[in-house]
Amino acid sequence: MIDWWVDGLLGLMMLWLAWQALSAADLLRAVAMFVTFGLLVAIAWIRLGAPDVAIAEAAIGAGLTGALLLITIRRMEDQRRSGSQEKRRAKAD
Amino acid sequence: MPRLIERFLPALTGTGAIALGALIAAALLRTPENDGVMARAALEALPDSGVGNPVTAVLLNFRAFDTLLEVAVLLLTLVAVWALDLRLPRTEALPASPVFSSLLRVSGPLLVVIAGYLLWVGASEPGGAFQAGAVLAGGCLLLRLAGRWNPGARFVRWAASTGLLVFLLSAVAMPALTGGLLQYPPALAGMWILLIETAATVSIAAILTALFVAREPEEPRP
Amino acid sequence: MMVTDFYALVGVGLFVMGLSALILRKRDLQRILGLNIMGTGVFMVLVTSALGQGQPADPVPHAMVLTGIVVAVSATAFALALSLARERHK
Numbered sequence: 271m272i273d274w275w276v277d278g279l280l281g282l283m284m285l286w287l288a289w290q291a292l293s294a295a296d297l298l299r300a301v302a303m304f305v306t307f308g309l310l311v312a313i314a315w316i317r318l319g320a321p322d323v324a325i326a327e328a329a330i331g332a333g334l335t336g337a338l339l340l341i342t343i344r345r346m347e348d349q350r351r352s353g354s355q356e357k358r359r360a361k362a363d
Numbered sequence: 364m365p366r367l368i369e370r371f372l373p374a375l376t377g378t379g380a381i382a383l384g385a386l387i388a389a390a391l392l393r394t395p396e397n398d399g400v401m402a403r404a405a406l407e408a409l410p411d412s413g414v415g416n417p418v419t420a421v422l423l424n425f426r427a428f429d430t431l432l433e434v435a436v437l438l439l440t441l442v443a444v445w446a447l448d449l450r451l452p453r454t455e456a457l458p459a460s461p462v463f464s465s466l467l468r469v470s471g472p473l474l475v476v477i478a479g480y481l482l483w484v485g486a487s488e489p490g491g492a493f494q495a496g497a498v499l500a501g502g503c504l505l506l507r508l509a510g511r512w513n514p515g516a517r518f519v520r521w522a523a524s525t526g527l528l529v530f531l532l533s534a535v536a537m538p539a540l541t542g543g544l545l546q547y548p549p550a551l552a553g554m555w556i557l558l559i560e561t562a563a564t565v566s567i568a569a570i571l572t573a574l575f576v577a578r579e580p581e582e583p584r585p
Numbered sequence: 586m587m588v589t590d591f592y593a594l595v596g597v598g599l600f601v602m603g604l605s606a607l608i609l610r611k612r613d614l615q616r617i618l619g620l621n622i623m624g625t626g627v628f629m630v631l632v633t634s635a636l637g638q639g640q641p642a643d644p645v646p647h648a649m650v651l652t653g654i655v656v657a658v659s660a661t662a663f664a665l666a667l668s669l670a671r672e673r674h675k
Binding site: 388421426 | 589590593594597598600601602604605608609630634635636637638640641642643644645647648649651652654655656658659660662663666667669670673
Binding site for chain 2: 321322324325326329330333334337338341345348
């Protein structure tokens with residue numbers, strides 16, 4: 271049984287959030303959209319009668335993947351900063 | 364030639380994607396509905412599986428081999444990430460703040476309890492080893508980010524391999540008990556499943572946390 | 586059934602969106618996001634295949650998707666570590 275209000279809104283929001291996540295210019299914004307997308311997907315799993323999958327998606331798909339993406343963004347920035355410091359030091363020698 | 368492709372790539376990909384989507388959607392809508400044969404077989408065998416949750420029964424009993432391979436894949440991923448030898452800074456602890464310490468004090472124990480609950484209740488309600496392992500990983504990650512936990516190589520390696528070891532050992536022990544690989548004795552199936560799930564939870568938590576940390580822990584000095 | 590068809594279509598939409606992002610986007614992280622969204626689309630199609638007319642929910646696709654989510658996160662973790670290693674060696 272479909273409740274067009276709930277399911278339609280959920281489906282459309284999932285598609286919109288995915289589009290936003292994939293077309294964002296700023297990486298942090300993309301990850302934020304992706305985590306929100308993951309939470310909506312967890313709700314969709316409940317609508318589809320899959321509560322086990324919903325718990326796993328919320329914890330792993332949204333939570334852990336989001337954390338991994340965020341820490342990688344920070345590490346890349348740190349690497350770039352220390353990389354440019356090294357180059358400046360090498361040039362100064 | 365390459366510059367030409369690059370200029371038209373977005374339009375090309377867009378139309379290609381829409382065409383592919385329409386093709387897959389048409390094929391999907393034509394497939395017959397689930398006739399329930401597999402579902403009925405699984406649900407009929409449920410009382411003999413040792414658990415009451417059909418998804419747990421499928422994961423840990425009917426298709427236990429797939430889950431065994433999945434635990435192996437997790438461990439393999441950890442080994443692969445360690446093999447990359449990323450030289451990350453030694454600690455990435457967050458700066459101490461009252462907000463963070465109160466968060467830690469409340470959510471740390473709470474996450475451990477929730478993980479234990481999810482593991483236990485997975486036998487009859489939605490839950491199970493993977494969900495519990497993920498929640499536990501969240502708790503361990505919080506502790507690590509607070510700088511309050513720095514396990515050495517030996518602890519991490521043992522914690523990560525426990526799941527696979529227990530699963531493998533029970534898999535090869537079964538032929539002696541019942542005559543089939545991964546075929547649990549019906550009376551003790553529930554207990555075996557809980558044992559495997561507990562080891563798997565610890566492993567999943569350790570592996571997910573270690574994947575986040577990404578830097579291989581230091582070897583203990585002799 | 587209406588609800589399964591709708592979510593299956595959403596799943597297909599997510600799949601092709603992720604695929605386009607994989608092809609078009611330049612940075613590693615955006616491609617990894619695309620890969621994850623492709624995976625989520627496939628999972629959605631799988632879970633909708635578990636529902637049928639008045640049948641109890643088929644647990645086998647749910648188990649497959651559960652396995653898929655865990656493998657997807659480990660693949661993501663490895664892909665991110667690879668992209669960090671690549672940055673270092675540039």
